[in-house]
Amino acid sequence: MAKTHPHIDSPTREDLLRIAGERPLVDVYLALHALVLETLPDVVNSVDEVDASIGYAARQYGYNGWGMAAVTPFSKWVSLTIMKGAELDDPEGLLGGTASMRHVKLASVDELEGKRDGIAALLLAASRAHA
Template sequence: MTPAEKHPHLDMPSTEQLRALIESIRPALADVYLEVHRLVLDVLPDVRFEVDRTDAGIGYGARQFGYNGWGMGALAAHRAWVSLVFFRGTKLDDPNGLLEGTGASVRHVKIRSLDELEVRRAALRALLHEAAHHHGT
């Protein structure tokens, strides 16, 4: 079975399609997940994205998830938070100290609530702008 068969994707889904998917997987995080996605689209209105129908992971930028290359970032829903992932996170300036992780290049920001998102919104916008610059988006 190919990676695409194990993890089928939906290209540029609507908000309604995303809501149905995330509510079927992580209903308690649906509002946070959708609001972070809205933030990404607000900052980067022309970004291409795909959602993995198996786990609701959204990849931003061309050819994400290692299928024939890497994209700019991703949004992933976990048990108690969503992670906004930056594939070239080690290259980003993070004066607010939001980025977590110890990998060679990937970093992420955990967001547990809408209130936490609001507090971090300006810093996340700056990270998204910079990530798009490094990606060439």
């Protein structure tokens, strides 16, 4: 039997702390989510209550059910995955990976702050890429 993965639409900070609060790097996870919302204030978002992954822009900005991006906490980093990241200009070289999906891995809030403008630019570009 497959596990179910319930979601919460537009989760609050308290929702995210409840779901991801025991995981390492929750401060990076919350700060990255805040940056996404600051950059794209009207973005549709939903958190998976099992794996704490936050999906952004499903069926918005011309994206299908998978959406535009996701923030996922792992034990040693928090990943911002951009679903069609290979299609974006990345002048700061932030995106890793070799497939259509690309990611930015962050291991500290300081690292996030150092890459803040570049990440915001990637999010804006992704939001316009399929509009």
